[in-house]
Structure formats: structure tokens, C-alpha cells
Amino acid sequence: MTRPLVRFQLADRSEAPGRVEPILRSVPEWFGIEQATLSYVAAAGRLATWFAICDDQDAGFVTVQRHFDKAADLFCMAVHRRFxxxxxxxxxxxHVEGVLREQGVEYLQVKTQGPSKPNAGYARTLHFYEKVGFVRLEEVTGLWPGIPCLILVKRL
Ligand SMILES: CC(C)(COP(=O)(O)OP(=O)(O)OC[C@H]1O[C@@H](n2cnc3c(N)ncnc32)[C@H](O)[C@@H]1OP(=O)(O)O)[C@@H](O)C(=O)NCCC(=O)NCCS
Known part of the structure; x- marks a missing residue:
């Protein structure tokens, strides 16, 4: 398959929520809880949000939260279904790993639905995170109502 040409852009915080929302709405199997989706949209207005752009269209995004100098969190990520x-x-x-490494970040985490609640879509998501180098750290309950949360980490 031909890979599309991708460029990357750190979004202006005032524009990021409006650009994130249509991407999240394109994947309702993952982002179908309205309140949670709106909170991810709002988060793009306060966190660093990187976009992947293909043919001048927003193809995907990731919001990055910095907890401490050496650790960061891929807080929310999605690629538009078309891509x-x-x-x-x-x-x-x-790309984002490279930027964070240059900023002195050494550890990256990401959270996703844990495998103790089987779901075909999230199984693919987990496969993706492991393929890009994340390692399962712990599955916790109580963080998200009714949904087990798997924490994955990666050393940059
Ligand atoms: C998970 C996601 C970010 C991966 O981005 P992507 O651009 O589709 O993935 P890439 O093309 O770079 O990587 C492909 C790998 O990811 C896997 N993958 C995971 N989810 C996939 C999906 N929904 N569609 C296609 N491939 C997917 C593929 O199987 C492939 O691995 P393989 O070559 O071993 O089969 C994207 O598919 C997505 O937005 N999914 C829905 C929302 C989501 O899961 N967000 C994260 C919530 S925690």
C-alpha cells in the first residue's frame, strides 16, 4: 500500500478542540461516551496537541500531557477513520516521541481500555501501542467508571 505523505503540526490551543472533535466523531466505537468525548475535546484546548496532516486534511491527533520534567502522557489519540x-x-x-526526547522526556505512558473487558476495537488499539513499543504496566479499575484501564509505558 502507498503510504500518504504526512506532515506534523503543533496546533494553536484556540483551534485544537474544533479540529479534534471531527476526528473523535469518526470513530464512535472508541469514543461513544458523549461526556468523555467532550472532555477529550476540551483537553485539546489546554494540552499540547499535535496533528498529522495528509493532503491538507487533519488525519489524526495526539494530546500530550506533561506530568513532570521527565515523564509525559499520550493523553488522547485518534486517527480519522478514512486514514x-x-x-x-x-x-x-x-514524531512526538522525537520532540519529547529533545525536551528531556525519558518516559512515556498511554492508557487504554484493558483486556479484562474484551473488545475487538480496543484489542487492535492495544496491538498498535505494543507495535510502537509500549509495554503493559498495570490494569487498574476505578479510574474510568465501569471500564478497566490498562497503563502502558515506554522508555524514550
Ligand atoms: C489506534 C490508531 C491510533 C492507530 O493509528 P493508525 O494510523 O490506524 O495505525 P498505523 O497504520 O500507524 O499502524 C497500523 C497497525 O496498527 C493496527 N491497528 C490498530 N487499530 C487499527 C485500526 N482501527 N485500523 C487499522 N489498523 C489498526 C494495525 O493492525 C497495524 O498493525 P499490523 O501491521 O501489525 O497489523 C487508530 O487506528 C485509531 O484512531 N483507532 C481508533 C481510536 C483509538 O483506538 N484511539 C486510541 C484510544 S486509547
């Missing part, structure tokens, strides 16, 4: 499986998500993670 799934074309290498956009991998390219975006690699």
Missing part, C-alpha cells in the same frame, strides 16, 4: 491502517498513527507517535 486508518496507513501508517499515520505510527508516524505521529514517532
Amino acid at each position: 486508518h491502517g496507513m501508517g499515520v498513527g505510527t508516524a505521529l507517535v514517532r
Whole structure:
């Protein structure tokens, strides 16, 4: 398959929520809880949000939260359904990792639905995170109502 040309952009915080929302709405199997989706949209207005852009269209995004100097969190990530499986998500993670490494970040975490609540879509998401180098750290309950949360980490 031909890989699309991807460029990366750190969004202006005032524009990021409006650009994130249509991407989240394109994948309702993952972002179908309205209140949670709106909180991810709002988070793009306060956190650093990187976009992957293909043919001048927003193909995917990741919001990055910095907890401490040496640790960061891929707080929310999605690729628009039209661009799934074309290498956009991998390219975006690699790009953001490079930026964070240059800023002195040594550890990255990401959270996703844990495998104790089987779900075909999230199984693919987990496969993606492991493929880009994350390692399962712990599954916790109580963080998200009714949904087990798997924490994955990666050393940059
Ligand atoms: C998970 C996601 C970010 C991956 O981005 P992507 O651009 O589709 O992935 P890439 O093309 O870079 O990587 C492809 C790999 O990811 C896997 N993958 C995971 N989810 C996928 C999906 N929904 N569609 C296609 N491939 C997917 C593929 O199987 C492939 O691995 P393989 O070559 O071993 O089969 C994206 O598919 C997505 O937004 N999914 C829905 C929302 C989501 O899961 N967000 C994270 C919530 S915690």
C-alpha cells in the first residue's frame, strides 16, 4: 500500500478542540461516551496537541500531557477513520516521541481500555501501542467508571 505523505503540526490551543472533535466523531466505537468525548475535546484546548496532516486534511491527533520534567502522557489519540491502517498513527507517535526526547522526556505512558473487558476495537488499539513499543504496566479499575484501564509505558 502507498503510504500518504504526512506532515506534523503543533496546533494553536484556540483551534485544537474544533479540529479534534471531527476526528473523535469518526470513530464512535472508541469514543461513544458523549461526556468523555467532550472532555477529550476540551483537553485539546489546554494540552499540547499535535496533528498529522495528509493532503491538507487533519488525519489524526495526539494530546500530550506533561506530568513532570521527565515523564509525559499520550493523553488522547485518534486517527480519522478514512486514514486508518496507513501508517499515520505510527508516524505521529514517532514524531512526538522525537520532540519529547529533545525536551528531556525519558518516559512515556498511554492508557487504554484493558483486556479484562474484551473488545475487538480496543484489542487492535492495544496491538498498535505494543507495535510502537509500549509495554503493559498495570490494569487498574476505578479510574474510568465501569471500564478497566490498562497503563502502558515506554522508555524514550
Ligand atoms: C489506534 C490508531 C491510533 C492507530 O493509528 P493508525 O494510523 O490506524 O495505525 P498505523 O497504520 O500507524 O499502524 C497500523 C497497525 O496498527 C493496527 N491497528 C490498530 N487499530 C487499527 C485500526 N482501527 N485500523 C487499522 N489498523 C489498526 C494495525 O493492525 C497495524 O498493525 P499490523 O501491521 O501489525 O497489523 C487508530 O487506528 C485509531 O484512531 N483507532 C481508533 C481510536 C483509538 O483506538 N484511539 C486510541 C484510544 S486509547
